Amino acid sequence: MEWGKQNIVQVADEVNIGVVNNGGVFVKVMTDEQIEILRKQIAVHAAICEQLVHLHKSLTLQHDLAGARFGNLYYDPLMTPGGHRITGRQRWTPTAVQLQILERIFDQGNGTPSKQKIKEITSELCPHGQISETNVYNWFQNRRARSKRKQQAATPNTAEPEVETNVESPNKKTTIPEDFQTQHVPSSRVEDLGFKNPEASSAMNSVD
Amino acid sequence: MEWGKQNIVQVADEVNIGVVNNGGVFVKVMTDEQIEILRKQIAVHAAICEQLVHLHKSLTLQHDLAGARFGNLYYDPLMTPGGHRITGRQRWTPTAVQLQILERIFDQGNGTPSKQKIKEITSELCPHGQISETNVYNWFQNRRARSKRKQQAATPNTAEPEVETNVESPNKKTTIPEDFQTQHVPSSRVEDLGFKNPEASSAMNSVD
DNA sequence: CTTTTATGAATGAAGG
């Protein structure tokens, strides 16, 4: 449902925060109007969710939320009449809450999740759904690798027109402000990128 | 369900905007962290909604109002004042020429186009249309995977007189960690709101 | 217009 995610993400982008000097410190600001817009958008979203849930409730008196989630899966429950255990998927899929936590930890810059750290994180995520340390480990590995690749792909424009004298700022490097992967937009419009997943919006920070 | 609204309210509350004096004018401010939190929470919320919609769709096989309503809901009162919707997600579609070239390269047997190779190919395809290295990479990944699957499906192996739907991979390594079963499924927590992993739910429900 | 199919893209996991 991209109407949800995309619109919402766009809202976040829409409310482009300005910058003002606050006694020597520059801070991001939002105008009242922007805040109001954001608030409205969130309210609308909430309303839709409410309707959805209500709708859903009225349709599923059995309260089998989780069990019915196989909306797009390709196998149907009828394929094993004899009782052969196929036991559908096994691949771990982080829940929304787990993802949120993982993203937060990832962004905290505490990279290199040590073994101990992995255990802690796993423990924290456990109450939010089935998970193992391996899952957490893999997630961080993948997250980091893909984040890096995105950065790299997003900057084919490695031209430093003014930095001819090779300034010694190796650690600073080219901190990409936004995560725009080299996505093509057939309609020649590059006004917005293809944010598609919730985690996609995570690359906006510039910390290490 | 009230989790939706509550979460949202929490978001709004969590990001309590501060006030600073901007040259005599007081404006609301948000720290980077707050902005990030807001963005992430919205993203998570969107993800949840998405799941909800999918869930709902899967439950309403008779395509009731929900599908149509939300499918065509343009509830964006703030991003495009002109009524013109921002071009959303659009995926790359190879042109005929690009496809031809890609197929040719693929048939040359270069199974694994290295990074460098990808660049070359991309450069070659660029004049024929919008394309990125990622597109090329994905194309080869998919091409190979599907080619393999086709072959596998076409070859029922040595002896498999029956089972047409059971095309399970021979190398089905179920190397799931031992703690795979450590799941806390029906935790009645508001945050989890019944969105468990597909596998988790299937495991506990064991199909209906 | 609705349903189905083909395929681009995302991502968890394995290998090296």
Next chain:
DNA sequence: CCTTCATTCATAAAAG
């Protein structure tokens, strides 16, 4: 770490 693979999701294109 980095690369590769397998599976799944989403959507443009095709079929009805």
